[in-house]
Amino acid sequence: MSDLKPLPHHLRRIARVFVDESMQDSPLARRVRDRLAATTHADIPWTVVPPDAERVAFSQGDAQALYLKEYKGRFLRFCPGTRAYHCCAYRIIHIGENCPMACSYCILQAYFQDRLLKIWANQDDLFSQLGEAFSADPAARFRVGTGEFTDSLALEHLTGYSRDLVAFLNDHDNVVLELKSKVVDLSWMDGAKRTDRVLPAWSLNAPFINEHEEFHVSTLAERLDAARTCAQAGFRVCLHFDPIIHYPGWREGYSQIIDMIFDYLTPNQIAYMSLGSFRCMPQLTPIIADNFPQATYIYNEFVPGLDGKARLLRPLRLEQFSFMVNRLRKHGMDKQLYFCMESSEVWQHVFGHTPKHLGGLANHLMSQAFGE
Numbered sequence: 001m002s003d004l005k006p007l008p009h010h011l012r013r014i015a016r017v018f019v020d021e022s023m024q025d026s027p028l029a030r031r032v033r034d035r036l037a038a039t040t041h042a043d044i045p046w047t048v049v050p051p052d053a054e055r056v057a058f059s060q061g062d063a064q065a066l067y068l069k070e071y072k073g074r075f076l077r078f079c080p081g082t083r084a085y086h087c088c089a090y091r092i093i094h095i096g097e098n099c100p101m102a103c104s105y106c107i108l109q110a111y112f113q114d115r116l117l118k119i120w121a122n123q124d125d126l127f128s129q130l131g132e133a134f135s136a137d138p139a140a141r142f143r144v145g146t147g148e149f150t151d152s153l154a155l156e157h158l159t160g161y162s163r164d165l166v167a168f169l170n171d172h173d174n175v176v177l178e179l180k181s182k183v184v185d186l187s188w189m190d191g192a193k194r195t196d197r198v199l200p201a202w203s204l205n206a207p208f209i210n211e212h213e214e215f216h217v218s219t220l221a222e223r224l225d226a227a228r229t230c231a232q233a234g235f236r237v238c239l240h241f242d243p244i245i246h247y248p249g250w251r252e253g254y255s256q257i258i259d260m261i262f263d264y265l266t267p268n269q270i271a272y273m274s275l276g277s278f279r280c281m282p283q284l285t286p287i288i289a290d291n292f293p294q295a296t297y298i299y300n301e302f303v304p305g306l307d308g309k310a311r312l313l314r315p316l317r318l319e320q321f322s323f324m325v326n327r328l329r330k331h332g333m334d335k336q337l338y339f340c341m342e343s344s345e346v347w348q349h350v351f352g353h354t355p356k357h358l359g360g361l362a363n364h365l366m367s368q369a370f371g372e
């Protein structure tokens, strides 16, 4: 009888691997090869990409391909927030691009219109850039995350990337790493020496949105169960409500998930929690309409924001935010709550204070992240 194990559900559409010639023998490529070989996807073809290749093309129905690539750019970046609103100012560790799951509202559809899941395989370059940045001034502190151009844990089963990062950061006391995901993979946990320097994070939404707009992801209960496992192991967790969607029944839906959080966690186990209303670059709307015809929320009443993105009319945003914040406060949440990309007026109206009263959003979240 075969010992081969099936891949986790969200990785089963991977049908091919591309690898840059220079990365063929990298530890990461070897690991992906070994891990795939242990699964029922062992016969996936590998294609070596020569250095002079213009670009890798892959199109095979809804199948996806991994691309283990030598990345030549900057691995540590600023989050592409705008100055027009209060931005949380976290730093991105760029480990790859694209995501094997499919959420109708996902902004990555506008950035990457192919089915290539790119992973930067030159980890030695990444670690040397990070080492330099984090050691340059030991008094400087960093709040970093990998979940901006990809999901932090989606490919972890094959790459072990987050575990490597967690282990690397054991030597950098001045860095807190947030691992943000919609799936459950806790294999990075035993790499962490300090539970106070890693913030496992899950995005949550109303059950209706989870069921109708998020595909190949873990259930809400699975995510919260994983958050509880982390909290019991001594980690503090982060939760994100982004995007909050205005749909018929949103009050019941968001009440349900908010109440559910506290069946699994206590407020002091949550480092911070963001609230962000659905925002949409103009070029994303037709892509959502094409890819997800059931997504009717894109026809809500929007106005152009100062960042060029469409956002829900302010009175509707205020109504949703106030409703959710009141409910979260009843459960004991307070200073952990923040808005993603909102103005001082919205902060003042809903929270009764602005980021200025907290010493600035970036400073406040840095303190929350470091557990102060």
Ligand code: SF4
Pocket: 099, 100, 101, 102, 103, 105, 106, 107, 108, 149, 150, 151, 181, 182, 217
């Ligand atoms: S899990 Fe996150 S990155 Fe992946 S498709 Fe959904 S929103 Fe996009």
